[in-house]
Amino acid sequence: MATATLPVTERENYLNKEYGIRSWLFTIDHKRIALLYLLSVTFFFFIGGLFALLIRLELLTPAGDLVQADTYNKLFTMHGMVMVFFFLIPVVPATLGNFLVPIMIGAKDLAFPRINLMSWYLYVIGGILIMHCMLTGGVDTGWTFYTPYSTAFTNTKIIEAGLAVFVAGFSSIFTGLNFIVTVHRMRAPGMTWGRLPLFIWANYATSIIMILGTPVVAITIILVAAERLFHLGIFDPKLGGDPLLFQHLFWFYSHPAVYIMILPSMGIISEIITCFSRKRIFGYKFVALSSVAIAVLGFLVWAHHMFVAGMSVYAALIFSFLSYMVAVPSAIKVFNWTATMYKGSISYTTPMLYAFGFLGLFTIGGLTGLFLASLGIDVHVTDTYFVVAHFHYIMVGGVLMGYLGGMHFWWPKISGRMYPEGWGRLAALIVFIGFNLTFFPQFILGYVGMPRRYWQYSPEFQVLNVLSTAGSTILGVGYLLPMIYFLWSMRYGKQAPDNPWNAAGLEWKTSSPPTTFNFDETPVVDFEAYDYENIKDTDDDGGAH
């Protein structure tokens, strides 16, 4: 048999068990579905990134000289929609989450493997719909779809875009449902709630938001469509509706959606920092429960997007207060991660560099959130580049640093190959520098008063815009590098051992890559999470010097 001639490491695994397109398109293996998601979200990251580069190029000069105003408006709309709904929301749960949630708790698969495959198909259908929408004209409302502009004024493809988001929304509802049931019902013997890896806690909290929040945006899309198609007066004051009602409904989902994006990345950071500090996490309970606190409190702060929208001052007062409260669990996490490093044995691997980057960028993103939650300051900086900078620090600085860190950390497990460590560190550095150069000037730009979504701008804003555009090209290189060397490593990379980092966690106790059912026999868990005290760091090299 052919397999007999292969080296020992080429034993049967989920990748080589079956070949052919059908074995992928009809797979119900959570690991293969994770890879299908990986391909699709990477595709949309490219599309969204391309839009971003065009936006930055247009803003190189104050005049609107690269594209027409309408084209520019479509670019930032499609950038936002693609990045939010087709990249940031699914990126960690559907790829790393899908791959790791069952393995980390010692299960053979998710609770509903077929629903898992269906959720990928729904994502793909949503993706095809959004591509169709973009290729036949696109949308120009901003990803926020504010009414009555979206229901009564624009003549772009609102219904098509809404349908795409609606369908993709069900994909995330199913993923959330699957994770919740899996974590409740399929933990291996001994895997108590207090022993769950924090990545699982983070994905669990995320899933709660997904299944509670996503239906609201689905309903909102239906209402927008009803007003646009049948002139039912819901949001348009001319028909007796209320435009602020739309904003309440939209942000009721779209604010928690930010936590859908960031929580899983926070989970990744907990895994990476413990592993490369050789330490148990500092304050396990606080880090775990702060994820749940963020998920719950995150539902109560939506109207902080509306302080100048014409809302009552007393409502604004309450939402401002609650926004400060939701900042507390995030602060707790940052302090605990930092404390975890204390008296550790720290190696500067690529995943750890991304974790450092995450701590820096998330701290800045979080702290600038305090400015926006402050009512008096928000009046001046909302709808300016200050907001743009703030949420990119969270959603790109935070989410993507976590995601890339996680991809490097688990790449040996996923692919069975090592990535080139030197290139990895270089790329992490380039991403960090490029990111800050792109987005830090935007804070200043915002406070000086440049509104967002501007195709042309006043000449005095140009210097900061040039810096930002320059940074974006560096950032682009930083994101391209990992894609190239990950692909390269699949053929030429060093064979990965089962546990290249000497890491704790069940995923490292199975083979790299794992077999289809993850474990030969169901593991029994008789150790706490991050049991680094009892795991010897045998390989002193690890590529980390």
Place this chain on the structure above:
Amino acid sequence: MVYNFPLWPDRASAMAGNVDALYIFLLVVSGLMSALIFTLVLVFAARFRKRPGHEAEQIEGSLPLELTWSIIPMGVFLVVFVWGAVLYFQERTPPQGAMEVYVVAKQWMWKLEHPEGQREINSLHVPVGRDVKLIMTSQDVIHSFYVPAFRIKQDVLPGRYTVAWFRATRPGTYHLFCAEYCGTQHSLMGGEVVVMEPSQYAAWLSGGNSGQPLTVTGQRLFAELGCSTCHRSDTQGRGPNLVGVFGRQVLLEDGRTLTADENYLRESIVSPGSKVVSGFKPIMPTFQGMVSDEQLNALVAYVKSLSQPASKSVAAAGTQPQTQQVQ
């Protein structure tokens, strides 16, 4: 300066300094907080780096530390919250006796009308040192009136009024931006606010061909549209007597009470059936679509003026608006 690129916005309103003060406070606080975290991360990374003979020391966690880094940030947050809220209430409460400018936004221009009847497009002339209240509405989509130098921003909605105010403190010309995305030419929907010395402003007002004062236009419309046949200035009308209504508590047919503000007056013209005054029948026809937003503004300004003499005479007895004007 050879090349003009400001890193800080002009400070040209009474509010601007207050907003900047809180902003600087936050910059210092978050600067310290980031410095603390970055230093700890870097120091730990260097001091506890992996090397032969060095082993990690396991620490479970510490309740006192957890409480410290929960409660101290929460305390700082509360200070910032209260400070920001106080500013916001000031920003959202126009002072008595402010000069009232009506603003109508549309894709993609700002139309402004002074109480004296002067009309402007995409520019607003105001005197320095005077409170200016903006009563704003939109003809189409949501816009947002944003003057960075004044640190004010307020969304402008169709179908209702929103209000903003400022007191300019430095003569000059400042950007006016639309800050809420409103379609193709959103980024071109701007203009300028020209702050002038009071004498210059008076000269500007008297120059050019100003229209009639807003209240006079309103009064003419009030008669032309037949409002005056029911809303008589005695108790015999089929509709409520509107003299002195503005700013007063009104008892509604369904038992609720509300304060008759600009939005209530506006709503009562375009949708008279929704909040009928107690003791009257819902017989008034709607004027939705029959009067433009500018005409609505004139009508509202006129009805408001019916309450002016009363409040003026109260003011004459020594309350604030008068003394402010003396200053």
